[in-house]
Amino acid sequence: MSNATEFIFSAGGFESEQEALELGQSLKNCLLVLGAKWRLGIDVGHDIASGTWADSLKQMMAEKFNLRLVDNVHGLCVIPDDLPSTAMTISASGVVDPKTSQDFGEEILSLLNQSPNLNQKDRLAFELYGSSHYEKSMRSKFLTLVLSIESLLELKDRQDDVQKLVDQLQQIVHDSEICKHEKNSIRGTLKWLRKESIGQGLKRLSDTFLSDKEYGGIPARKFLSHCYGVRSQLVHNGCHSDKTDLNILSSQLDCLVSDLLMRKIGLDEF
Known part of the structure; x- marks a missing residue:
């Protein structure tokens, strides 16, 4: 595991797609938290396919081999389990760290139990x-x-006396003879002074x-x-x-x- 740069997590037996999505998102959160704890980078992806199979190939694999070809998704991917699936999917990639696989597994399970929100x-x-x-x-x-x-x-928000001062400055700008474009720009900047x-x-x-x-x-x-x-x-x-x-x-x-x-x-x- 110390030489690994990519990890795949898989699970099944869910009652619904939503249930699978919720657990998958929880796992992604746990990986982000674990990365912060261990002070390393874990890229959990954005759930977007980085590579896809042609529809004709997917259909052929399903008909001839009873297999579902899954697109290469970096992140969370939920698929039906009515057919065996095959793919080169990546759910997370991490910087090498001198932690054992046992440490990694135990901490992920502990985090899943705590379910960080x-x-x-x-x-x-x-x-x-x-x-x-x-x-x-x-x-x-x-x-x-x-x-x-x-x-x-x-x-x-800043205190009331500051808010009143900003109101006064806004009015000064409003009453000035500068062009409308400049007025809007300055008044927009002044709004930030309320915070x-x-x-x-x-x-x-x-x-x-x-x-x-x-x-x-x-x-x-x-x-x-x-x-x-x-x-x-x-x-x-x-x-x-x-x-x-x-x-x-x-x-x-x-x-x-x-x-x-x-x-x-x-x-x-x-």
Whole structure:
């Protein structure tokens, strides 16, 4: 198993297609969570066929050999079990990690029993975290890790006095003599001021889930703020002025994201 890069999970005997879909989706969630726990990338796919058999060939195999040819789907695929099926399907691929097959099987079963419930934002964050391990560029890896955290944010409204100030600014723009296009653009930007900034949201997120953690000897709140500053420099300048090695910073940020994701879904003790 230590040399494997692709895995196939199969199950049968379901009462309905919906029941099979629900278990399959639960398994995909468990794989994403396990990837975050073990700090490795597991690509569970997007349930899309990457290769298909011709309909004529499918029909011939069914008639002559009593076999169902299944398209090559990377992800979850539910098929009828009235005929034996054959295919080269891939349900997940993982980065090699020194875990035993017994560890892997036991942890998947444990997660399935706990049935982690991931909402859309959680799932996106886990997917981005997993994807970061496939990035060949260190800058891309770092930015993907930051984006994984950002995807969890739910920015809160600012206080009433700030809301009133934004209203006043909106009115000033409305009454100005600039062209309509510019007015709409500026007023659209001002709407974002009704919410806390991303930096404030990140600090609140770290205070909620990582208040007891340090990364690189720095409290999580300060470390995350520093990483977001580096992220801004990379996005806007293509490079960062920080003296920290981006490889080291990415490694530390990887640990933070893993801890954050597990605590966010209440499985940090798993």
